[in-house]
Each structure stands twice: as structure tokens, then as C-alpha cells.
Amino acid sequence: MSALPDRIVASDRMPLDAPTLRALIDARAQSALDKPFLLSTAHDDVLTFGALREDCIALEARFKAAGLLPGDVVSVFMGNGIQTARLLLAAMYSGLVANPLNLLCQPSQVSYIVEHSDTRVIFVADDTHDTIVQAIDALRSEGTDREIAVVRTSPASTQLPDIPALSSRAIPLVRDETPGTQIVASDAGTTNPGDTALLMYTSGTTGAPKGVLLSHRSLLANMRNISAEHRLTDDDRVLVSLPLYHINGLVVALLTPLWHGGSAVLTPRFSARTFWSEASDSGCTWINVVPTIVAYLLNAEGEQDCDISALKFCRSASAALPADHHRAFEERFGIGVIETMGMTETAAPMFSNPYDETMRRLGSIGLPSGGEAKIVDLDGRECASNETGELVLRGEQLMSGYYKRPEETRNAFTTDGWLRTGDLGYRDEAGFFYINGRAKELIIKGGENIAPREIDEALLRHPGVLEAAAVGVPDAAYGQDIVAYIVPSGGAASLDVAELRAYCLRELGRYKTPREFRFTDALPRGPSGKVQRLKLVESPQPAR
Numbered sequence: 016m017s018a019l020p021d022r023i024v025a026s027d028r029m030p031l032d033a034p035t036l037r038a039l040i041d042a043r044a045q046s047a048l049d050k051p052f053l054l055s056t057a058h059d060d061v062l063t064f065g066a067l068r069e070d071c072i073a074l075e076a077r078f079k080a081a082g083l084l085p086g087d088v089v090s091v092f093m094g095n096g097i098q099t100a101r102l103l104l105a106a107m108y109s110g111l112v113a114n115p116l117n118l119l120c121q122p123s124q125v126s127y128i129v130e131h132s133d134t135r136v137i138f139v140a141d142d143t144h145d146t147i148v149q150a151i152d153a154l155r156s157e158g159t160d161r162e163i164a165v166v167r168t169s170p171a172s173t174q175l176p177d178i179p180a181l182s183s184r185a186i187p188l189v190r191d192e193t194p195g196t197q198i199v200a201s202d203a204g205t206t207n208p209g210d211t212a213l214l215m216y217t218s219g220t221t222g223a224p225k226g227v228l229l230s231h232r233s234l235l236a237n238m239r240n241i242s243a244e245h246r247l248t249d250d251d252r253v254l255v256s257l258p259l260y261h262i263n264g265l266v267v268a269l270l271t272p273l274w275h276g277g278s279a280v281l282t283p284r285f286s287a288r289t290f291w292s293e294a295s296d297s298g299c300t301w302i303n304v305v306p307t308i309v310a311y312l313l314n315a316e317g318e319q320d321c322d323i324s325a326l327k328f329c330r331s332a333s334a335a336l337p338a339d340h341h342r343a344f345e346e347r348f349g350i351g352v353i354e355t356m357g358m359t360e361t362a363a364p365m366f367s368n369p370y371d372e373t374m375r376r377l378g379s380i381g382l383p384s385g386g387e388a389k390i391v392d393l394d395g396r397e398c399a400s401n402e403t404g405e406l407v408l409r410g411e412q413l414m415s416g417y418y419k420r421p422e423e424t425r426n427a428f429t430t431d432g433w434l435r436t437g438d439l440g441y442r443d444e445a446g447f448f449y450i451n452g453r454a455k456e457l458i459i460k461g462g463e464n465i466a467p468r469e470i471d472e473a474l475l476r477h478p479g480v481l482e483a484a485a486v487g488v489p490d491a492a493y494g495q496d497i498v499a500y501i502v503p504s505g506g507a508a509s510l511d512v513a514e515l516r517a518y519c520l521r522e523l524g525r526y527k528t529p530r531e532f533r534f535t536d537a538l539p540r541g542p543s544g545k546v547q548r549l550k551l552v553e554s555p556q557p558a559r
Contacts (some may be wrong), residue, residue, distance in 0.1 A: 016483065017093060017395065022439065023504055024361060025269075029166065029500060033205045033235070033430050034207075034208045034232070034272075035208055035210070035212075035231040036104070036107045036108060036206075036208065036212060036231055036234065036235070036273075037071075037107070037109075037110070037231075038206075038275065039106045039235065039273055039274065040064075040068050041068060041109055042073060042106070043064040043067075043068075043273060043276060044064045044065045044067065044068035044069075046064075046276070047063075047064045047065075047249070047276055048063065048064060048065035048480055049063050049064075049065060050063060050064055050249070050276070050278075051063055051278050052067055052272065052278055052279070053065045053067070053097050053100055053101075053278070053279055053280075053281060054097075054208070054252075054278060054279070054280045054281070055096070055097055055171065055280070055281050055282075055462075056254075056281065056282040056283075056289075056293045056296075056297060057170065057171070060097050060171065060173055062097050062101065063096050064098075064276075065183060067101070067104065070105060070175060071101075071104060071105045071108040073107070073174060073175055074101075074102070074105035074106065074108075074109065075108065075109040076108050077175070077176075077177065077178045078105075078106075078111060078136075078178065079109075079203075080178070080180065081136070081164065081178040081179065081180050081181055082180055082181040082192075083109075083111060083135060083136065083181070084200075084203070085110040085111070085200040085201060085202065085203055085210075086110070086111070086112060086199070086200025086210075086211065087111050087112065087133075087136075087199045088111070088112045088114050088132050088133055088134040088135060088198070088214055089102070089106040089111050089112065089113060089114065089134065089135070089136045089137075089138075090114040090115075090116050090128075090129070090132065090134040090137040091103055091106075091114070091115050091116065091137075091138045091259075091260075091521060092116040092118070092137055092138065092139045092140070092143045092147055092482055093138060093139065093140040093148070093168070093169075093170045093172075093257060094118060094123075094140065094142075094170050094258070094283055094284065095134070095170060095255060095259055095264075095281050095282060095283050095510075096169070096170025096171045096172075096175075096281060096283065096309040097170075097171065097281060097285065098169060098170050098173070099170045099259055100166055100175075100259060100269055100279075100281065101175075101483050102117060102138050102168075103265070103269075103377060104269075105212070105258065106363065107212045107213065107231070110201065110205070110206045110210065111260045112200075112205070112211050112213065112214050113212065113213050113214070114128075114132050114134055114213075114214045114215070114216075114261060115215060115253075115259055115265065116128060116137075116216075116258070117216065117258075117260045117261075118143070118258065118260060118363050120224075121366060122149065122150065124223075124224055124292075125146055125147070125150045125154050126150040126154055127220055127223055127224065128149050128216050128226075129147070129151065129154065129163070130154050130159060130223060131223075131226060131418070131419065132214060132216075132226060132418070132430060133161070134163060135161075135162070135163060135164065135166050135181060136163070136164045136166060136178060136181075137163060137164070137166070137168050138167075139165060139166070139167055140167070140168065140169055140170055141167070141169070144165070144167055147165055148165065149545070151163055151165070162182060164178060164179050164181055164182050166178055172282065173293070173364050184557075185206065186193065193489075194289075194416070194420060194434060195415050195416025195417075195424050196228075196416045196417060196419055196420060196424050197419075197422050198211045198214070198228065198418065199211050199228075199230070199382075199415070203542075204483060206231065207231070208230065208231050208232040208235070209230050209231070209232055210230060210231055211228050211229070211230055211415065212229060212230060212231045212234055213228075213229040213234065213265075213362075214226050214227070214228060214418060215227050215229065215260075215262055215265075215359055217360075217363070224404045225417045225418075225420060225423060226417060226419070226420075227359045227360055227414045227418075228414055228415040228416055228418050228419060228420035229362050229414055229415070230415055232411060232414075233362045233411060233412045233413060233414065233415075234270060234362050235274070236362070236385060236410070236411040236412040236535070237266055237268050237271075237319070237357075237361075237362045237363050237385070237412045238266065238271045238273065238274035239268055239274055239363060239385070240364065240367075240384045240385035241271045241274075241364060241367075241384075241411070242271055242274045242275040242544065243385075243465065244355075244364075244370065244384055245272070245301065245328070245330065245353065245370060246370050247272075247277055247301075247466060248275055248276070249275060249276030249277055250277070250300070250518070251272070251275065251277040251278075251281050251300045251327075252272075252277060252278045252279070252280060252297065252298055252299045252300050252301075252303050252368065253267075253268050253271075253272065253277070253278075253280070253299060253300075253301050253302065254267040254268075254279075254280050254282065254290075254293060254294045254297065254299045254304070254305055255269060255279050255280060255281045255282065256282050256284070256285040256290065256293075256302075256303075256304070256308070257285070257303060257304070257305065257312060258284075258534040260272070260359070261333075261428070262358070262359045262362065263303065263305070263332050263333050263357070263358045263363055264272070264303075264365050265363075266362055266363040267303050267330070267332070267363050267364065268303045268493060272352055279350070280286055280293070280297040280299060285308055287308075287311045287312055287314075287315035288315065291306075291321040291323055292310060292320075292321050292512055294321075294323060294326060295321040295322050295323055295325075298325065299325070299326065300325055300327050301326060301327050301328050301329070301330060302328060302329050302330070302350075303329075303330045304324060304329060304330070304331055305331065305332065305333040305334060306331060306333070306334050306335065306336045306337065306340065307334075307482075307540065309331060309336060309340050309344050309352075310340060310481060310482060312348075313340060313343055313344060313347065314481055314504060315438070321348070323348065323349075325556075326350050326351070328351050328353050328370075329344070329350045329351070329352060329353070329357065330352075330353050330526075330535060331352050331353070331354050332354075332355040332356060332357060332363070332547070333357075333545060334545045335356075335378075335380070335450050336352065336354050336467055337471065337472045337475045338377050338378045338472065339472065339475055339476050340379070340475065341354070341377055341378075341488070345361040351372045351375075353367060353368050353369075353370065353375065354367075354368050354375070354379065354380060354381060354447075355367040355368065355380065355381060355384070355496075356381065357378035357452065358436065359414075360413065360414045360427070360434060360436075361386075361408060361410070361412050361413055361414070361434070362412045362414070363412075364384055365384060365388065365408050365412065366380040366381040366382060366383060366384055366388070366448055367381045367382065367384045368381035369381070369382070376443075376445075376447045378448065378450050379447040379448060379472070380440075380445055380448050380450055381442075381447065381448065382448070383410075384446060385410060385414060386408060386409060386410020386411065386413075387408065387409045387410060388406060388407070388408050388442075388448060389406075389407055389442075390402065390403070390404040390405065390406055390407075390410075390440060390441055390442050390448075391404050391405055391407055391433075391434075392404045392405075395429060398441070398442075400441075400442055400443060400444045401442075401443060401444070402441055403439055403440065403441045403451060403474075404439070404440075404441070405435060405436065405437070405438065405439060405454060406432040406436045406438045406439070406440045406448065407429060407434060407435055407436065408433060408434045408436060409433050409434065413434050414434075414437060435441060435454065437453055437454050438450050438453060438454070439451045439452050439454055439457060439466065441454065441483070450468070451466035451468055451469075452466045452468050454468045454546075455549070456486070456487075456548045456549070457487075458486070458487035458495055458497055459487065459494060459495050460487070460490075460494065460495050460496060460497065460526070462495045463526070465487075465497070465527055466486065467485040467487075467529070467548065468485065470483075470485035470497065470499060470519075470523060470529065471483045471484060472514075472520065473487055473522040473523050474499060474501065474519070476514065476522070477518055478504070479503055479504055479505065479510045479515070480502070480503065480504060480510075481500055481502045481503060481504040482498070482501070482502035482537075482538050483499060483500065483501050483502070483544045484500045485497055485498070485499045485500075485529060486498055486499075486500065486548045486551050487552075490530075496530045496532045497527065497528070497529040498529055498532075498533060499529035499531070499532050499533070500533050500534075500535055500538060500551050501515075501532055501533070501534055501535070502534075502535060502538060503534060503536060505524055510534070512532055516529075516532070535536055538551070539551065
């Protein structure tokens with residue numbers, strides 16, 4: 016077991032006595048009234064800490080006038096923008112539960128989440144309005160009669176939206192009483208650390224999405240951890256190019272600056288063409304990305320005319336960053352990469368490499384950040400150094416559970432309270448952790464366990480490969496064999512399959528060389544940026 020709480024050293028400028036997001040927003044408005052908190056790459060709006068608190072108070076009054084009660088769910092189905100951030104923060108400030116809806120959800124998933132979340136108000140933009148209306152109409156046809164207000168606004172709007180009044184509930188909402196599966200809320204006018212602040216649905220590769228319940232305590236724990244790990248102060252500014260419906264974009268880039276008094280610059284969406292100019296023109300001191308963004312930045316141009324000398328570091332999370340991409344990024348852009356790891360169930364990060372570049376381990380997710388971690392075998396025994404097993408976690412930042420899903424909540428934890436991640440990995444002698452893959456995605460060929468990531472990284476070293484994902488497929492002789500899905504860097508015609516196979520034989524050996532190569536335009540990914548390998552198996556592609 017590894018726990019390094021002494022690595023978390025807080026700055027004197029952080030309001031450590033703020034136990035909830037409401038208290039933190041109040042404290043920031045008092046200490047830095049006119050300091051910018053949120054900005055836009057379009058330079059059309061700036062929200063100071065003081066203005067944020069005023070907007071939260073005004074929206075709280077509108078929530079109450081509409082008939083919302085503590086613990087009610089408020090959904091936001093919009094792209095990045097100051098209005099989107101304002102609504103999410105105001106909901107949590109008001110003792111309500113913020114529910115950012117994933118813009119990548121299929122219509123059936125949207126309908127499911129609208130029904131399952133018990134949401135009472137949904138804020139939408141022009142481009143998402145029809146999807147929500149259709150989802151609610153479909154639910155009405157199935158017998159759902161819960162009153163749901165749909166409020167139209169814009170991610171870039173500066174006007175606080177009006178919320179129509181909701182009638183009193185004829186029947187109280189039915190909520191599962193199993194510990195860890197219900198929304199926890201205090202009485203009106205008070206907010207406690209254990210109250211639920213955020214309901215965020217995961218995008219599993221199988222089954223319906225699960226609603227992760229995160230408290231004020233768990234969110235604040237990671238805001239503190241991130242600020243300390245990356246030595247962030249009120250002088251720091253981050254570019255928010257990841258969507259706010261993703262736990263990384265929401266907690267790391269939007270909420271964490273509240274803790275250290277910094278600022279965030281919101282861009283509607285990631286663009287490799289404009290990324291560096293947005294970071295440079297906005298005065299950002301750090302950037303927060305996922306490995307997919309790293310790959311596309313390496314394959315694009317655009318940094319040559321930009322002054323990016325103010326950027327102290329690049330933070331990568333959500334999926335393992337291939338070591339070769341890590342090296343190439345640092346060499347080309349001159350910016351050190353801090354690799355981290357977390358999940359929705361841990362309110363974003365649970366691991367981080369050290370801030371000191373000389374102490375980082377390439378390919379490692381880092382050391383436990385403000386919590387505990389260990390690798391265990393099938394019997395729950397802690398594994399020795401360099402022995403592969405399942406990664407389990409414990410800490411203040413963990414979720415309360417899955418909303419209205421008692422069985423899934425019980426299965427997510429060990430009997431002694433450790434969160435089971437489903438990730439396979441190991442810990443080295445120095446305490447650094449490494450991820451090999453997902454337990455469900457492990458390829459078992461002829462009885463030998465093969466980690467897909469090993470094959471991915473070998474393929475990514477080939478100059479003609481932009482992205483790669485290896486999966487196991489049924490095989491009569493071996494039980495499973497290997498198929499590699501590839502996004503070519505210059506189109507399918509640019510890759511010679513025979514040459515690629517010969518390359519893999521040299522790099523991986525015959526046993527681990529894929530049986531087939533399948534070219535695709537893009538790999539299916541969840542909102543966190545992780546490749547959804549099981550979806551690749553389900554979607555046929557021409558073999559090569």
C-alpha cells in the first residue's frame with residue numbers, strides 16, 4: 016500500500032476553512048472581489064470572483080422561486096462557455112445537484128439520464144434544445160409524468176436565464192435508501208460537506224450509464240490536491256479546452272482555480288489549429304489535455320508564430336499517455352508533461368507525477384495524490400512490487416456511490432472500503448504506479464495475458480500511425496487472437512500492411528503481432544478520452 020499525504024502542502028493563500036463550494040465562492044469574493052475568474056477565448060466576457068458570487072445569489076433566488084428544493088437535480092446540456100460554468104456553479108452553490116449532460120450521448124442515453132436522474136430543470140442551447148424536447152416527449156409516451164422545465168440559453172450568454180415555476184410535487188421522488196446510492200442534501204439555507212454536489216454519468220461500453228454521486232467534500236479534496244501537486248497560485252491561468260461535461264474539464268480546469276484563486280479561460284471546443292494561439296493570447300500558464308489532444312497537436316502545425324514561453328507545464332490525464340508521444344511533445348514544444356490519472360468515481364485525479372521534472376517517471380501515472388492506492392490479486396492480497404494486479408483506491412475524493420444502483424455500488428467497493436478501478440497495473444520499488452490496461456480488455460492468447468497497451472505503444476512508434484488500439488477477438492486455436500485498429504496519419508493508402516506486419520514482428524515478436532490490421536477514421540472514445548475497445552470489437556471493419 017502506498018500513501019504519501021506529506022506531498023500535499025497547501026499555500027497560505029488558500030481558504031482552507033471553506034468546507035463547501037458555497038463557502039469557497041463566498042470566501043473568494045471576499046478576498047479577491049474584482050479579480051478575474053472566468054474568461055473567454057472570444058474575449059467577449061469576463062467573470063470576476065465578486066460577479067460570480069452575485070450571479071450565484073441571483074440564480075439561487077430564481078431556483079427557489081421556481082420551486083426547487085435542496086438536493087433537486089439541475090441539468091446543463093450545453094457546450095463550454097461562461098454561462099455553462101455559471102449555471103453549474105450556481106446549482107452547487109444553492110444546495111442543488113449539478114448534472115452536466117454529455118453532448119456525445121446518443122438520444123437513447125439522453126432519455127435514460129433525463130429519466131434516471133430525476134432532474135427538474137434542464138438548461139439547453141439552440142443546438143441541444145430539440146434533442147431534449149424529443150427525449151422528454153419519448154418519456155411522456157412511456158408514462159413519465161414528472162414535471163421538467165426546459166430553459167433555453169446560450170453558453171456565451173451574459174444574461175441570467177429565467178426559470179419557469181414548477182408545481183409542487185404531488186408525490187415525493189422515490190430514492191433508493193441504500194447507503195451511498197441516494198442524493199444527500201441539507202435543509203434549505205445550509206450546505207454541508209457531505210451533501211451531494213455533482214451527479215455525473217459515466218459512459219460505460221456496456222449497459223446503461225451509471226450516475227456517480229460526488230459530495231462537496233470529495234470535490235474540494237481534489238481541488239486542494241491538484242492545486243498543491245502542481246504548485247498553483249492565484250497568478251496561474253489554465254486553458255479549458257476539455258468539455259465541462261467531463262470530470263477532468265470540470266474539476267481540474269474549472270473548479271480548482273477557485274481553490275487557489277487562479278483563473279480559467281474557456282474555449283468552445285478543442286482545435287489543434289487554434290490551441291496554441293488561444294493559450295498564448297489568453298496568458299495561460301498551464302494547459303490541461305488528454306492523450307488524444309497530444310497526438311493531434313503533434314500531427315498539426317500552429318505553434319510556430321505563438322509565444323508559449325509562459326506555459327509552465329502540460330498536464331495529461333484520463334488515459335495513459337504513450338511514452339513516445341510524451342517524449343515527442345516535450346522535445347517539440349519545450350513544455351514538460353505531468354502525467355496524472357483519475358476517474359469520474361474519484362472526482363478526477365488520484366495520481367500525479369511530481370512537479371519536479373527530474374523526479375517524474377515516463378509511462379507512469381505517478382504517485383498517489385491525497386489518497387491511498389495498492390495493487391491486489393484476485394484474492395485481495397496486496398501484490399509485491401512489479402507484480403500485476405487490480406488497482407484499488409481509498410481516499411476523501413472517492414464517490415459516495417452510484418445513484419439508485421445499490422448492487423453496482425456494492426460491487427464497486429471491496430468489503431473493507433477500497434474502490435475497485437477495474438484497471439490492471441503494478442507498482443515499482445519507488446512507489447510509482449503503472450497501468451497495463453482494463454481487466455475486461457486484457458487479451459488472453461493461448462493462456463498468456465497480453466496487455467493491449469504494449470501493442471498500442473509499439474504501433475504508435477511507427478511514423479504512419481496516428482492512433483492505435485489492440486483488442487482480443489475469438490480464435491479457435493488460441494481462445495483469443497489480436498486485432499489492431501489503426502488511424503493512419505496520412506490516410507489508409509499511406510500504410511503498407513506487409514511493411515506494418517514486418518515492423519510488428521521486429522518490435523513485438525510473432526506471438527504479440529496482430530493477426531489483422533483494420534484501418535478506421537477514428538477510434539471510439541468516451542467523454543474522458545479513453546478508447547472504448549469493446550465497441551471496436553462490436554463494429555466490423557475490413558481486415559488487412
